[in-house]
Amino acid sequence: MSEKALITVIIPVYNTLEYLPRCVQSVMAQTYENLEILLVDDGSTDGSSELCDGFAAQDPRVRVLHKENGGSSSARNLGLSECRGDYVGFVDSDDHVDPDMYETLFLGLQGSDASIAQVGRDEIDAQGNLMENICDPPNEREMISAEDFFRELLMHRGDCSFCTKLLRRELLRTERFPEGKLNEDFYLLIRILCGSEGIVSLPGRKYHVFYRLGSNSRKKDPNDFSRVYADCVENADLAATLVSEHFPKLSETAFRFGVFQRLEYLLHVPIPQMKKENETYMAIVRFLRKNWAGVMRNKILTRKNKAYATAFAIMPRGIRVLHKGWMKVRK
Secondary structure (H helix, E strand, O other): OOOOOOEEEEEEEOOOOOOHHHHHHHHHOOOOOOEEEEEEEEOOOOOHHHHHHHHHHHOOOEEEEEEOOOOHHHHHHHHHHHOOOOEEEEOOOOOEEOOOHHHHHHHHHOOOOOOEEEEEEEEEOOOOOEOOOOOOOOOOOEEEEHHHHHHHHHOOOOOOOHHHEEEEHHHHOOOOOOOOOOOHHHHHHHHHHOOOOEEEEEEEEEEEEEOOOOOOOOOOOOOOOOOHHHHHHHHHHHHHHHHHHHOHHHHHHHHHHHHHHHHHHHHHOOHHHOOOOOHHHHHHHHHHHHOHHHHHHOOOOOHHHHHHHHHHHHOHHHHHHHHHHHHHHHO
């Protein structure tokens, strides 16, 4: 294995002392041995920082980068600036991977013009139960063009996570994750897809997500309004711009995606925040009113989508009050 290309695996670490050993050991145990394992300590305060140093003393393939806390994207970007590999992968520090994941991904790319390979994933809750599948992997190796994969992402059927993927390093020479934003994987993936031949999708679920309340992508209080909804709307606008430049056949799909993301925002924003002072909220309402005719003509939006778009365009706050009452009755 030592003669094979070097794969860098970047693991952002922030206060995951309880889960970090399982994560790092699963990467150290890979059947593909020519690895550089970058542990990027993002200002941990729970002992994770010292544990990272311990792994580096244990395995020469492990390097540790310590930095002030700046978030997962900031940690990943530092890893990208320091990595030496020909290929790059990412693992979150509370997740773990199968021993053959990176060998499978590497072999999947060989003999292909694609610069990205992906495997399937599953999600496991705190009680060890398998959760509902997000994306189903194919039964056999499948080459998906960049345009087709872009379409799958816009239809909420594709996996935008970088943790299930292996990428040729050149794709990320200049591109970086947006810092201070959520839905960051989607943002970066749609950008690099525009310069890619496509994605090799492989069978099997080899990446295992530990669904932990309070982790980077999950709120402890389900009633909290995450900024991810506004970030998703911004990413929908980016997707529309990229589609117009690179995949014009997807224009109707991109429009549907933009409407859908705006409806998600309106269905989750707390009612007290639905006021004129909220610029994001007001911009979304104006968008629905201005583009109502386009919503009605769109062949991909469902009748339910169109009904919600019409209702929110006419009386957004009132519809949310009614919707909240209806949800209480259903419970």
